[in-house]
Amino acid sequence: MELKELKIGNLTAKIPIIQGGMGIGVSLSNLASAVANEGGIGTISGVQIGFREPDFENNPVEANLRAMAKEIRRAREKTKGIIAMNLMAAMNNYELYVKKAVEEKIDLIISGAGLPLALPKIVKGTSTKIAPIVSSAKAARIIIKSYLKHDRLPDAVIVEGPLAGGHLGFKMDELLQKKYASLKEIVQEVKELITGIEAENGVRIPVIAAGGIRTKADMAELAAQGADGFQIASLFVPTVECDAHENFKLAYVNASEDDEMIIKSPVGMPARAIRTDFLTDSIANGCKVGKCFKCMPGCNPLTIPYCISKGLIDAVEGRDGLIFSGSNLSGINKISTVREVVNSLLI
Numbered sequence: 446m447e448l449k450e451l452k453i454g455n456l457t458a459k460i461p462i463i464q465g466g467m468g469i470g471v472s473l474s475n476l477a478s479a480v481a482n483e484g485g486i487g488t489i490s491g492v493q494i495g496f497r498e499p500d501f502e503n504n505p506v507e508a509n510l511r512a513m514a515k516e517i518r519r520a521r522e523k524t525k526g527i528i529a530m531n532l533m534a535a536m537n538n539y540e541l542y543v544k545k546a547v548e549e550k551i552d553l554i555i556s557g558a559g560l561p562l563a564l565p566k567i568v569k570g571t572s573t574k575i576a577p578i579v580s581s582a583k584a585a586r587i588i589i590k591s592y593l594k595h596d597r598l599p600d601a602v603i604v605e606g607p608l609a610g611g612h613l614g615f616k617m618d619e620l621l622q623k624k625y626a627s628l629k630e631i632v633q634e635v636k637e638l639i640t641g642i643e644a645e646n647g648v649r650i651p652v653i654a655a656g657g658i659r660t661k662a663d664m665a666e667l668a669a670q671g672a673d674g675f676q677i678a679s680l681f682v683p684t685v686e687c688d689a690h691e692n693f694k695l696a697y698v699n700a701s702e703d704d705e706m707i708i709k710s711p712v713g714m715p716a717r718a719i720r721t722d723f724l725t726d727s728i729a730n731g732c733k734v735g736k737c738f739k740c741m742p743g744c745n746p747l748t749i750p751y752c753i754s755k756g757l758i759d760a761v762e763g764r765d766g767l768i769f770s771g772s773n774l775s776g777i778n779k780i781s782t783v784r785e786v787v788n789s790l791l792i
């Protein structure tokens with residue numbers, strides 16, 4: 446299969462690969478610019494991006510907005526390629542963060558974990574492109590119907606299947622019993638829907654497949670179902686350029702199949718992670734939530750087993766914590782470079 450360029454509105458990525466946004470702090474300017482320099486789209490994760498700012502504990506929103514601007518500017522210094530920002534629609538202060546990224550002239554906003562219905566209104570009058578993440582054709586239909594009320598369509602649609610890392614758009618029992626539609630099936634359904642929308646509106650909306658993509662053969666199979674591009678995250682974690690601590694990268698290298706866990710995240714959604722002592726202990730015993738960073742509206746510090754922000758920050762800084770990952774890490778057994786990962790997918 447010959448991989449084609451990926452066109453999202455007037456943006457053209459030479460290779461049809463989007464590096465998936467990874468919070469907290471796993472994909473920042475370093476990883477995103479490295480992927481963009483290889484011709485793909487690099488994505489900075491906006492979730493609690495200010496965790497290294499000195500005032501983060503007391504003033505997380507200000508710290509996040511400041512760090513977001515810094516990371517976008519750093520990425521621009523390192524690449525002339527395409528840079529996206531991933532922001533979870535369910536986050537508190539979502540609109541504020543999207544506005545900041547748009548003000549910093551981000552090329553593309555990618556948003557899932559909830560329906561990103563506010564995007565057309567926020568980016569109106571700017572050149573920033575918008576790409577919602579969906580896990581079903583039903584969600585894509587709802588989003589498109591809502592966008593059309595603003596005379597807008599998504600510039601791309603990302604279809605995230607059940608094998609992705611982090612929070613997942615599937616029910617807990619579906620995931621535990623592996624009773625779900627495959628990524629291929631969902632891509633096919635969404636492509637059908639999008640093909641109709643394209644014909645009615647005279648536009649092109651690329652469909653991007655995500656979740657568990659590990660090889661060129663995986664991409665070829667998805668392309669046969671209509672995927673125009675591929676969002677890949679886990680393969681980019683164990684790379685020199687990834688912004689996480691080396692211990693985080695080594696957890697990927699050393700993980701066996703048995704270490705893959707589906708957990709109920711404190712914010713209420715199921716998620717895929719690697720087994721760590723932190724996770725096993727806090728699920729069994731719970732741990733006291735100290736400082737609340739007020740990141741998600743549905744989270745009650747009195748009833749959750751641990752604070753998700755703290756767990757993710759501990760892990761990305763190399764301490765025992767919460768390590769999200771996609772399924773099937775068995776082929777990952779060393780730390781490589783972004784170029785090596787990209788070449789392994791292309792050649």
Ligand SMILES: Cc1cc2nc3c(=O)[nH]c(=O)nc-3n(C[C@H](O)[C@H](O)[C@H](O)COP(=O)(O)O)c2cc1C
Binds near residue numbers: 466471
């Ligand atoms: C460590 C990690 C953190 C992630 N964080 C986010 C996030 O903050 N927001 C989001 O929309 N997706 C997040 N994801 C999902 C990825 O962006 C991506 O769509 C998915 O993991 C692709 O599957 P793969 O990892 O199997 O390639 C995360 C994934 C990982 C592995």
